[in-house]
Amino acid sequence: MLAGPMSDSQPKSLSLSLLHVAQSRALAVMPDIWACGVVFLYVVVRAATLDLTHDEALSFELFVSGGIYKLFGEYDASNHILYSMLARIFRGLFGLSEFALRLPSVFASALYLGAAVSFARDRFSNVWSRGFVVLILATNPLLLDHFSAARGYGLGCAFLAWGIVLACRFDARGGAIGESRSEAYVLGIVIGLSISSNLVFVVPAVAVLVWLGAVFLRSIGSATGSPPLLFGLYVNGLAGPAVFLPATLWALPLRTATSSNFYVGFDSLDQFKLSIGSLLLPAGFAGQWLPEKLRSVLRLGLDVVLLPELAIGFTVVILVAAATGWFRARSASATTKSAVATTFLFLLTAGITFFLWGVVGVKLPVMRTALPLLVCFEFAFVAGIAAVLEMGHRRMLLGAPLLAVAAVAVFGNVLSAPRDYFLEWRYDSQNREIVAALETEGRTLGREPSVLTSYVLSRSLRWYGERRNIAWLKRVPFPWERKQEPRTFDFVVLFPGDPIPGFVVNGEPWRRFETSGVEVYRNR
């Protein structure tokens, strides 16, 4: 099914890529475009239909609603400043709705898919293989969630993906990078935009800049690569804008930041391993689509050989496959170079992450905050496949297992990706229904009812309450949170795992919402 990679692939600009797409003979022979279309449709449908989650409602409340000063106010990890700015624009253009707030992420999905297509076309000549590669790159359920959710992670992933694509092209230019001033600048901007989308993308951005620094170093001595010129191009044309743009956007919000503002994830390595294990390429392995027996066997295997080790195993394979060397052979093919470089990028990103955890004390990423690692890994994996397939007679030996893993992953992703809820906010998937039910039932009381719910559910419920002009939908704190005298309440809204110790609900729930698992109790 897969043909070999493009051995002499030339770097292309974004506009050229788009032109190439536009000039193609027919969509029928462009599975990558079809794959993009399907994924994009999935993203749009979810963005339009899924209920607003707590995190989205919180971002809206803190940074998108009200005066523009809120963008620069107190720092909070929920302020993904580029997203907040775009959301304000889309809100102004299309009015206030879930979809309008999610449009920046939908736009990000289009960008990301564009990057995936470009990368596939740069590395693979066979049209079907390109389609498959796009699916590998774009079907991770968590990634898809963030292309539909009103957060900044999707934007960050999209710009990081473009950063990787453009950096690979830059790498492929070899000694001619001295002539690439505008491309370097675009690359710098793209990296800067990824950091502006979300601060967790600082880590891969640094890794990309280090990688490109190595590319520039390697180019010294080439025909167009005099050291001062290259230094000027790197510092002034690439790294400068890459740092300046986020510095401009983040300067004000970050001025009040403290270490407590950065709640990125886990303190323990074991928790991180489990989390990241389900995130990396074979996310589909952990999905619900597998028969229970098989899943338990796999889980046993995963416990023995955890997925990060599996990922590192893949990496070693890729490195072996790229034995021609990156520094040693300037004549190495672009595919080999990109395989080595993207692997290096992933390892460096992971390395910085562990350094920050071990030395600085920053928490380890979990789920969404690990998305940068995921994107780096996906691209490294795909580039690795391309490099292996380029290896002639050995291709089947190494390529087959990789392709098998990729195929299973895509299959698993497609089967396990939920349509009607976000993975991390399942309990938020029926907020609209809950509020409607509360409204209807509340009317029967003949007075303003009060609702006891946890912090996590309260914001999204209030968001829908405000849309329905329900002024009474205010949160009553749980008994252990109260500082004043206990207040009575009419409804208790709980999600699985909530409430927290000390609060016991007796009796049967008045309503149970199956998808989200939320239960509503009436106080009688």
Add this chain to the structure above:
Amino acid sequence: MMTLLLIGCGTLVVLLGSLAAGGLLFRHLRLALPWHEALALWFLSGSALFSTVWFVFGVCGWVSPTIAVAVSVTLVVLALLSRVWTMLGPLPATYSCRLLAYASVLFVPYCAIYLLYALRPEASPDGSYYHNGFLTLYADVHRIVPVPDSLYAALGQGIEIQALPGFLIGKHCVPGLLQVVYLIALAVLMVGVSVRAGLAKAGVAAAFLVFAAPLVGYGATQALNDVSVAAVVFGMFACLCLHVASNDYRLVVPAGLLAGFAVATKYSAVPATAVLTVYLVWAMLLRRRLPWRWAMVSLTLAAAMILPYLLRNAIWYGNPLAPFQNAWFPNPNFSPWQEWEYREPLRTYGWLGAGGYWWQIPGEVTLNGVRLQGLYGVGPFLVPFGLLGLRNSLSRAALATGAMLSIAFPENIGARFLMPAIPFLALFLAIAVSRWPGMLPVLLLIHGISSWPSVLARWSEPGAMQLGPIPSISEVVRTIPEGESLKKRLPAYDAARWFEKNVARGDRIFAYSTFPEAYTVHHACVAYESTHCYKLSDVFLSGLWDRYRPDRQVVFAFQPKPIAALRLEQVAAKSGRLDIRELRLYSEGKEVLYDGRWEVRSSANPEDLQYLFDRRLVTGWSPWENFRPGQFVELRFPEETPIDRIEIRITSAESQPEFRVLGGRRPAGSNVIAWTPVAARRTEQVVPIPTDLRRQVSEELYRRGVRFVFAMRSDFFSNELMSSQAEWAIVAAAQSPDWVVFELLEPAGAAISR
């Protein structure tokens, strides 16, 4: 509306007078420039000349609205007769319509609100206190007069004096409006300099970064002088850039004037003269494009701008560099101690070294604004990115100039004191960023939006110095009476008006906090502002604080020995101040009373030696400097006198003096005293103080002309005075929820002095 009209007339009198003076200078030098740059430079260099003219008029006592109008009209007529407009060249083609449109979009909204701010009743803390306060005083007495009670009166007053004729007509808003004009001139010149270097976009961006910077906006709309200094210094830089481009010697003439005028306006601008000198040396010796005579002319003009103020200080205050360097020029008005007390907090603002670190300063002066009193916004925060544009010669020049102008910053780390350097740093940044397509708009958008007063108020920390809400039109056109508006914004405005109505001229007011003196002709003696006021403070605190209470008696006992002179020498070196309240000598148990024939000497402050023998514990002598070895009080007797005991009364201050006693003999046939240490046994004890010490304080203050004590409710002594008025022999004559005025009761049989 009449008020607005008068403000407009007053501003025009200064503006046209300055423009005409500048026009005449440029006409005389035959320097033709594009009209926009020419007008900006005319105004700036003309301001220097206009201010100097008015300094002379002021000292001569020719301060009246009629003279103000006459001077400006004369200058305008002379300028017209000289056909100054022939020196105005056309706008270069580089100023495309697009550039002008962009500039308009950026600048017009800010300009509009700045005008509103400047036109509403003036209520800035410094402006309503001393900048406009002195103008009120000068206008009242129709001349510039010395104010030995206030160090601020000894500072450079170039801008205040320039605004004086306008103030006579339009009153308090005129100085603020002039600052707006200075800001516009600054922006025009920043664009002009950049356009010449082929960096039009960078110039517009840099000008906007400065124009919209919150602290610049604050300074440009109040009766302050920081923005004008920044504009004047940049004017000098623009002249030097023009000289580099054209090699026209004549340009160093306005450059010299402007460098000198900057210093005459604010002493912290002294580095401007260093910039000028370095440039002249470079142009003369390295570049060989400037004859030394022209360099000397430039430096002479700079000196000529500063000289009036040095002379004024030397004659009126006894120190040409007053209120600084009082150790070099001892004088009765300002002392090293008072200077140290004034300057030391300005080096730290109570923050640096006490939880604050130097590396936090950039963040403080750009994004925080609370600890160092003001912020410049996002743009200046990003200045380090300017390093990426260092290949450009203008960028290097801007960085070098900005760095030189910041040299004085450690002496006063308030954000305002960076203002002369800010235009250069903004240019430095904008040149680098302009090389990245699309980045300047992002920077300007973020800076512009976040600096808009209503937005700024929401994200900046409470207490950061910034403009308040945009004034309403009714406030500007005085539909809301000025008094009402000022009452809301100045808690002590009513106090100023009360003094105006109820206090006779010449009655001294003693205070630790200030009231808006711009709205009364009365001036308060504020404790930290001069040695005179510190002395009042010493008297006052004797009855208030334990550590100022004169209850410590130090006795030196030694073998009786006839001596011709006695010296009590302080030998410690530490912070703190020697403060001796009484000095008594004994011989065989009997007091040797002070004899008018005694010659009493001291290391410093001889005026107060009389208080050592006046038998009043609330008065005393101090050298008014930190403890240092060699401070002494010396008594020379007409004939050898046997002394065996010295008693001195000092306060219970934390830092105590260490003395040694020296006895002096006059060798036969010589008038020179030969000093030998006296082996004295020192004992020290706390002794009871008189029960009516507080009444003595009031009497002493009264004796020294003080009739009122002004206190804000938040002042440390206000509650104490309020609760024990009888003990202090004072009454609360007027009060509000924010302030109290205490009136001192006339002591029986007091020798009243004023």
